[in-house]
Amino acid sequence: xxxVLRANVPETDRERLIEELRERGITxxxxxxxxxxxxxxxxxxxxxxxxxxxxxPLVEEVIRDPAPYKRASRSLHPEDSVVDxxxxxxxxxxxxVVIAGPCAxxxxxxxxxxxxxxxxxxxxxxxxxxYKPRTSPYSFQGHGPEALELLxxxxxxxxxxxxxxxxxxxxLKHFIGRADVLQVGARNMQNYALLRAVGRSGxxxxxxxxxxxxxxxxxxxxxxxxxxxxxxxxxxxxxxxxYETTTRNTLDLNTVAWLKRNTHLPxxxxxxxxxxxxxxxxxxxxxxxxxxxxxxLIEVHPFPAEALSDGRQSLDPSTFTTLMQELKPFIAAxxxxx
Ligand code: PEP
Ligand code: MN
Numbered sequence: 001x002x003x004v005l006r007a008n009v010p011e012t013d014r015e016r017l018i019e020e021l022r023e024r025g026i027t028x029x030x031x032x033x034x035x036x037x038x039x040x041x042x043x044x045x046x047x048x049x050x051x052x053x054x055x056x057p058l059v060e061e062v063i064r065d066p067a068p069y070k071r072a073s074r075s076l077h078p079e080d081s082v083v084d085x086x087x088x089x090x091x092x093x094x095x096x097v098v099i100a101g102p103c104a105x106x107x108x109x110x111x112x113x114x115x116x117x118x119x120x121x122x123x124x125x126x127x128x129x130x131y132k133p134r135t136s137p138y139s140f141q142g143h144g145p146e147a148l149e150l151l152x153x154x155x156x157x158x159x160x161x162x163x164x165x166x167x168x169x170x171x172l173k174h175f176i177g178r179a180d181v182l183q184v185g186a187r188n189m190q191n192y193a194l195l196r197a198v199g200r201s202g203x204x205x206x207x208x209x210x211x212x213x214x215x216x217x218x219x220x221x222x223x224x225x226x227x228x229x230x231x232x233x234x235x236x237x238x239x240x241x242x243y244e245t246t247t248r249n250t251l252d253l254n255t256v257a258w259l260k261r262n263t264h265l266p267x268x269x270x271x272x273x274x275x276x277x278x279x280x281x282x283x284x285x286x287x288x289x290x291x292x293x294x295x296x297l298i299e300v301h302p303f304p305a306e307a308l309s310d311g312r313q314s315l316d317p318s319t320f321t322t323l324m325q326e327l328k329p330f331i332a333a334x335x336x337x338x
Contacts, residue, residue: 001048002063002076003028005037009058017058024051029227031076040070067262069219071226072233077264080294083204083232085161086180089124091234092266096327096336097295099163099268100320101127103310104140105147113302115158117317121324122338125181126151126160127297131167132309133187140308145174152178163206163297169197176201186210186238186273189221199228206297208236208270215255219263234266235259236297239274248276248313251284253291260292267292272299272313281315282323289330298323 005014018028018039026043030036037060041048054062065075082092091097100118105111105128115126130147132140143150148164155162161180166172167188175182181204188194189210198205205225209218222233237256239249251274259267269288271281285296301307301314315323324338331338 001041001053002031002065002070003039003041003053003059004061004063004076005039005058006060007037009037013058017056021051026051029070031071038076040076042070067216067219069216069223069263072219072222072263072265074262074264079264081231081233081264081266083234083266085125085163085204087125087155087159087161089161091268092294094337095124096289096293096331096334096338097125097268098123098298098324098327099125099127099295100298100300102129102301102307103272103299103314104129104132104142104308105150105164106143106308108150110302111150111154113317114300115154115160117302117320118300119158119160121317121321123298123300123320123324124160124295125163126155126158127163127183127299129165129309131165131171133165133167133185134309144171148174148178155180166194166198169194172197172201175203179203181206181234184208189213189218192224195221195224196228199225199230202230202232204232204234205230206234206236206268208238209240209252209255211241211249213240215258215262218255218259222263222265234268234294235263236268236270237274237293238270238297239276247274247280249274251275251288253287256288256291256293266294268295268297269293270297272297272310272315276313278304278313278315278319281313282319282326285323285327286330289327289334289336292334 028039100123132142163181165183183206242250271284299314304314
């Protein structure tokens with residue numbers, strides 16, 4: 001349930017009402033920034049009913065919403081959130097944003113070639129992993145802080161905001177001042193200590209859906225970040241595990257459409273991990289635009305065959321350039337601009 005207080009309620013009256021709620025086991029969470037009049041009420045439904053809040057003299061409106069996510073919900077925040085990534089790029093507004101680059105930062109030559117290619121093709125931001133969550137501990141794990149340094153340098157020179165994954169709270173200090181956006185990967189979607197820590201960092205967070213997480217669980221994970229006062233959260237559908245084995249994952253576009261109706265947070269689609277197959281990235285990218293996504297996260301490598309991770313799903317520069325051109329009419333039809 002959400003509660004909107006009347007304008008100009010004196011502070012002492014407001015505190016008394018919150019205390020009254022607390023005595024009945026109901027927590028009033030503020031929603032929105034400073035000076036907000038809106039609260040999400042969390043507690044027993046019965047206690048809420050017996051309080052007859054609709055009739056309370058301080059209350060302007062009661063909005064009944066049984067969903068467990070509160071700050072991410074559209075109920076109290078009907079307009080889309082727009083998240084600023086820096087370098088003049090924001091996600092969730094009129095522009096359809098494409099974030100592209102290699103799965104992992106491998107070398108300066110690889111990263112600069114990738115940045116050249118994605119910038120020339122019209123991408124708005126660069127991606128690249130410094131710390132890689134690999135299924136096998138024997139696979140390439142990323143170059144760590146050295147790769148973050150390279151990303152920061154390339155970001156400055158190419159004037160592109162950079163998105164990169166943080167795996168562990170202990171590494172966060174290396175990201176500050178080097179990354180523009182912190183990615184929390186699928187495997188860490190329910191790492192609550194990490195969610196709280198990226199929330200406290202104040203940096204924009206790209207939160208990817210877990211391999212076996214429901215849409216509601218994704219929104220509840222986002223609440224951990226929002227609860228720390230960080231409203232710069234971007235969600236990402238990256239495919240879920242199903243019985244289908246012809247593709248690496250099954251890109252769940254149902255959930256993208258559902259999220260766009262139920263949350264104000266921007267929603268990206270990652271067709272690279274969603275399919276695991278380079279040839280399927282273009283058709284699923286177009287489908288993502290059509291279903292209402294706010295942008296794409298795409299893996300691009302100067303030489304996919306030589307990639308140290310995810311080469312099979314990475315586009316080469318010329319295929320990516322063609323895709324960016326082919327997306328234009330879809331973006332226009334969706335009422336967005338490239
Ligand atoms: C990635 O973006 O390279 C990645 C590891 O993504 P996910 O967490 O979705 O598997
Ligand atoms: Mn990858």
